[in-house]
Amino acid sequence: MKLSLKQLLWIVIGIPLVSYLLLKPTFNLSLFGDDWEQLYFMWLEFESRHSFSWFDIKSYLGPYNFSYSYLGIINNFFGLNSAAYFYASFLFRVLSIISVYFLVNFLTKEKLAPFLASLIFIFSAAGLETTNWVFNMNTYMAIFLFNLSVIFYLKFRLKPKINLPDLAWFILLFAAALFVASTRMHGAAPFIILIDLILIFLFEKNKPSLISYSRLIIPPLVLLTLIYYGAFGHIGAGGFTDRLKLGMETALALLSKGQYLFLFFLPGIIGHISLPDSLTLNYKTSTYLIVAIFSLSALLSLIIWFIVSIVKFEKAQKDLGLQSFFGVTFIWAILVYIVS
Known part of the structure; x- marks a missing residue:
């Protein structure tokens, strides 16, 4: 994927600079609400009770547990200085915008489309709640990882033979995206499957092969593996089935009340x-x-x-x-x- 000098300048200078000018007021915001709650739980589990360890991956398994990793790093160097957390969120947002550029560039092979896509993301309201709700900056990290994983997934599906490096990179990046923001990225697996099916039946004239359908198993397998090992909450299949059952019961209860x-x-x-x-x-x-x-x-x-x-x-x-x-x-x- 060769980039021109103008494209490189936009990625390296343009996106960070325009994003900075727009998000500069957010650096004056303060930690509040759930930010303090998450920092408190981090102190409670790691420093007071010592029930979690900074060097044990199990400590970061859970719907919101991964936030302890970057909050811990920021807190270690900058304490409770609010600006540091919003600067970190800004950097992750810039990375997510850059990943949007690369994804659209890969899809279109054009120069204008990725520029407009990244510009839209910069100016749009998408993600601003994440910036404000600063401990959720992992959502930007997940977008960055997910967009890169989609590139490798598309590269993998475009090749007539199975390409193990592309497949490995997809699994690694996709799993990382789900892991760092499990509460936000659980819909990524069905999304990829849906897009793939649309490409197969609406845009591709060739008769789909067995490989075309077999690759659709990979995203849900990655999702189910992370669910089983506790990235989404309880360890084992029981946690997932319990939550699914609770969701269905809640939906039926709301409908029965006319809500x-x-x-x-x-x-x-x-x-x-x-x-x-x-x-x-x-x-x-x-x-x-x-x-x-x-x-x-x-x-x-x-x-x-x-x-x-x-x-x-x-x-x-x-x-x-x-x-x-x-x-x-x-x-x-x-x-x-x-x-x-």
Whole structure:
């Protein structure tokens, strides 16, 4: 993957500099709420009770336990100086943006598309809650690792024969992404499977081989392995099945009481990628307002996608492709920013 001088300058200087100018005010924020709680639990388990050890990987197995690793390092050198934690979060966000650039560059083989994609990520509201909720900076780390893993997964699937180095790198990076942010990345495995199936049945004319289907087993195997060893909570299969059972029981209980708003959370989350809003939506808000905003948000996202798809298929010979998608999305992001 050869990069031009302009691309290298954007990656090395442009992305960090623009991100710094935009996120500079966050360096004046202070630790609060769950940040203090996580730091307290870290002190309690590692320094007071000594139930955890800094050099035992089991200490970092759990939904939020990995945060002890980087919080411990920052705390060791800078104590409770809030700015240090927000600077660290900023660095991880920059890495995640750079990974977006490399992923889109790999997908499109164009110069404009990765630039627009990284620029959108810089200016978008995506991740700002992670920046504010600073102990969750591992989410940025996970995005960085996940995007790199997708590159190796796509390289692996594009080759006619099994390439063990690409497969090994995918498994390593994908497992690391799940491990560092298990509470945020559990949907990564079905996401990869869904994208792969879309590529197989909608965009690839060749009849899928056995290898095409066998590789779909790899992401869930990595996920289930980490679940079994406790990265998502309880060690063993019981922890996973208990949580799954609890989730189903909770959903049924809500439905039985006529509380069905949680069904709109998924399309709402998808829609907010293209239409972020500043409203705090909860059960105290009007039911119709929540449904309307979530539905409108998701609908506009789909409209944009279909418009770009039509342009892509009708003018495929001009190689508009994903460049058109990121161009339209960039304009949309600017409009949303002005409106909000």
